[in-house]
Amino acid sequence: MALLLLKxxxxxxxxxxxxxxxxxxxxxxxxxxxxxxxxxxxxxxYQFSFYYMSNETKNWTESRQxxxxxxxxxxIINSSEEQNNTVNREFxxxxxxxxxxxxxxxxxxxxxxxxxWASREPNGGREENCAVxxxxxxxTLLGWLDVKCNNAYQWICExxxxxxxx
Numbered sequence: 001m002a003l004l005l006l007k008x009x010x011x012x013x014x015x016x017x018x019x020x021x022x023x024x025x026x027x028x029x030x031x032x033x034x035x036x037x038x039x040x041x042x043x044x045x046y047q048f049s050f051y052y053m054s055n056e057t058k059n060w061t062e063s064r065q066x067x068x069x070x071x072x073x074x075x076i077i078n079s080s081e082e083q084n085n086t087v088n089r090e091f092x093x094x095x096x097x098x099x100x101x102x103x104x105x106x107x108x109x110x111x112x113x114x115x116x117w118a119s120r121e122p123n124g125g126r127e128e129n130c131a132v133x134x135x136x137x138x139x140t141l142l143g144w145l146d147v148k149c150n151n152a153y154q155w156i157c158e159x160x161x162x163x164x165x166x
Contacts (some may be wrong), residue, residue: 004009021133027061042054042055046082046085047081047161048081048161049158049159049160049161050072050073050158050159050161051075051156051157051158051159052067052156052157052158052159053136053154053155053156054090054091054154054155054156054157055124056152057152057153057154058152058153058155059149059152060063060074060092060130060149060151060153060155061149062106063139064092064153064155066155066157067155067157067158069147070157070166071159072125072157073107073108073158073159074094074155074157074158075156075157076093076095076106076108076110077093077115077116080116083142084142087152088132088142089133089135090132090133090135090153090154091107091132091133091153091154091155091156092109092130092131092132092153092154092156093131093132093133093156094108094158095112095115095144096130096149097122097129098129098130098145098149101126101129101149103124104131116133116142117142117143117144117145118134118143118145119143121145121146122144122145124146124147124148124158126148127148127151128146128147129148129149130144130151131145131147132144132151132153133145
């Protein structure tokens, strides 16, 4: 009987710790969201990230600098759901092959392993080292193009909430 009671007490302590950890995470998340600057209300929330879609155009480097000023970075597209639900026209995305031709890297330093390239893309060689989303043939079908980094496009910044709750 004492062994069973000890197990129940231990389980109860574990439950209390889990509840405490969950409460702390939610509190931290709410504080982070509340302190996040929404300025012009152009931020949207989707699956653990906030997204900012610019209304102006800049080159890739200037676009990234704008995101960094907002404590975000150019969007890293991790899934077809993110591609389809956050992008609806031409935008800079956070991938380039400026360091090594043909080795596409995201702004967080990770390698691009699969993507949503349009047919016959990337095709720009050393001239086109940055990527934009692009409408292909149909208003709802998007792909990526490699383009010159000094071209001007709108951009999407992404700010993940996951670092705040880990």
